[in-house]
Amino acid sequence: MISQRIIIVGGGAAGFFAAITCAEGDPSAQVTLIEKGQKFLTKVRISGGGRCNVTHQCFDARDLSTRFPRGSQELIGAFNRFQPGDAIAWFGERGVELKVEADGRMFPSTDTSQTIVDALIQAASNAGVKLRLECGVDSVTKQVDGGFRLGLSDGKTIECDRLLLATGGCRSSAGGQLAVSLGHNLTALAPSLFTVHIDEKWLRELPGVSIENIEATVPGMRLRERGPMLITHVGLSGPVILRLSAWGARELAAVDYKFPLHINWLPQYTNESLSSKLSRLRKTHPSRMIVNSPLAPLSARLWEQLVIASGLSPSIRWAELSGSAQHDLVNHLLRTEFVVTGKTLNKEEFVTCGGVTLAEVNFKTMESRICPRLYFAGELLDIDGITGGFNFQSCWTTGWIAGNAMAGLMGD
Numbered sequence: 559m560i561s562q563r564i565i566i567v568g569g570g571a572a573g574f575f576a577a578i579t580c581a582e583g584d585p586s587a588q589v590t591l592i593e594k595g596q597k598f599l600t601k602v603r604i605s606g607g608g609r610c611n612v613t614h615q616c617f618d619a620r621d622l623s624t625r626f627p628r629g630s631q632e633l634i635g636a637f638n639r640f641q642p643g644d645a646i647a648w649f650g651e652r653g654v655e656l657k658v659e660a661d662g663r664m665f666p667s668t669d670t671s672q673t674i675v676d677a678l679i680q681a682a683s684n685a686g687v688k689l690r691l692e693c694g695v696d697s698v699t700k701q702v703d704g705g706f707r708l709g710l711s712d713g714k715t716i717e718c719d720r721l722l723l724a725t726g727g728c729r730s731s732a733g734g735q736l737a738v739s740l741g742h743n744l745t746a747l748a749p750s751l752f753t754v755h756i757d758e759k760w761l762r763e764l765p766g767v768s769i770e771n772i773e774a775t776v777p778g779m780r781l782r783e784r785g786p787m788l789i790t791h792v793g794l795s796g797p798v799i800l801r802l803s804a805w806g807a808r809e810l811a812a813v814d815y816k817f818p819l820h821i822n823w824l825p826q827y828t829n830e831s832l833s834s835k836l837s838r839l840r841k842t843h844p845s846r847m848i849v850n851s852p853l854a855p856l857s858a859r860l861w862e863q864l865v866i867a868s869g870l871s872p873s874i875r876w877a878e879l880s881g882s883a884q885h886d887l888v889n890h891l892l893r894t895e896f897v898v899t900g901k902t903l904n905k906e907e908f909v910t911c912g913g914v915t916l917a918e919v920n921f922k923t924m925e926s927r928i929c930p931r932l933y934f935a936g937e938l939l940d941i942d943g944i945t946g947g948f949n950f951q952s953c954w955t956t957g958w959i960a961g962n963a964m965a966g967l968m969g970d
């Protein structure tokens with residue numbers, strides 16, 4: 559005897575987690591997961607460079623929430639219910655061992671996302687979830703009995719008692735139209751986690767060069783990040799730039815991705831300590847060419863380009879460095895001023911900033927405050943994290959809460 563019919567729209571990380579949790583929690587419910595694409599879990603497959611950065615080794619709800627430019631407040635309570643430790647245990651119980659890397663990111667020990675895909679599909683099948691591929695949900699209407707009728711891309715309709723939308727990030731407002739049609743509002747949409755274009759000739763000489771620790775600042779926007787950065791063939795990338803793009807997603811969209819960017823290549827130095835260091839080099843290595851004496855930890859190639867870009871001749875020796883030229887070099891090393899002229903193409907963007915307004919959702923159950931028996935999970939919500947496994951963790955967490963709530967195991 560079927561106790562209730564539950565439909566989950568979206569066969570990504572959040573949809574699968576919600577479907578499995580719900581079907582395991584209420585075995586008498588008929589749980590159907592509907593995916594419009596030809597495959598389930600497409601993003602999980604390509605995530606983390608094919609390795610899937612499942613979560614992050616961070617077990618404190620408050621600390622974890624600080625990694626979310628949007629959604630941090632709402633997620634604290636949610637993480638108190640289901641956090642990375644729970645995700646590790648969940649996958650462990652299903653035979654998937656996770657390993658941690660030095661920076662805290664966690665991957666399957668097999669180093670392939672297929673392990674996660676297989677585990678989710680197997681768990682859904684074991685729990686009796688009905689899986690439907692190549693079936694888009696085009697429309698949804700609320701029924702008088704409180705349930706929903708869904709219009710499908712094959713022209714058929716299907717009904718359910720509870721509905722969960724887990725349709726992923728809305729690249730455009732069309733992506734959130736099912737939520738909007740049920741009375742919800744979307745916050746302004748913008749890409750997050752993108753890399754930047756910089757038209758600077760000397761930088762173009764350095765594609766592939768990575769730097770362990772720089773500080774990047776966007777003047778006037780209070781955006782400042784420290785950490786590793788990568789020089790690409792068109793500009794800058796790496797964790798620092800991605801984090802900057804996440805925290806500044808809306809402000810940077812507002813200026814159409816044209817903004818000044820300052821890079822401090824040696825944040826471990828102050829103005830004074832770097833000036834003293836260069837003065838000592840003038841005394842200790844007077845006859846050595848400056849371009850040939852890179853300052854650790856900068857690589858020889860990067861140092862050479864930085865020295866030349868500061869206005870010095872490639873042939874100048876330490877003894878020939880004037881006081882004002884030294885001043886310019888210090889300034890350049892601690893504050894290279896770039897002009898960003900754009901961002902990367904859409905396909906390289908990782909997540910969407912913006913989505914279903916969080917105030918319209920009860921985070922204790924993930925149920926809509928506007929439309930009873932409607933639930934949300936994953937990136938469709940106005941939640942996004944920085945890189946490091948945080949985006950999947952918010953999918954596991956919101957999916958798990960919604961799944962339990964729909965199964966009647968979690969309430970206010």
Ligand SMILES: Cc1cc2nc3c(=O)[nH]c(=O)nc-3n(C[C@H](O)[C@H](O)[C@H](O)COP(=O)(O)OP(=O)(O)OC[C@H]3O[C@@H](n4cnc5c(N)ncnc54)[C@H](O)[C@@H]3O)c2cc1C
Nearest residue numbers: 568570571572594605606611695725726936937947949950
């Ligand atoms: C290249 C790349 C790498 C990433 N790597 C990582 C990583 O390593 N770690 C991490 O934490 N995050 C990573 N992310 C982010 C992470 O993948 C997403 O945040 C996460 O997949 C969102 O899951 P979701 O279930 O909310 O949405 P999605 O995974 O987008 O799933 C939504 C599904 O709903 C379907 N759908 C949409 N509309 C309908 C409809 N009307 N009817 C039926 N089906 C519909 C879509 O086809 C899609 O399959 C990465 C993202 C990208 C793009």
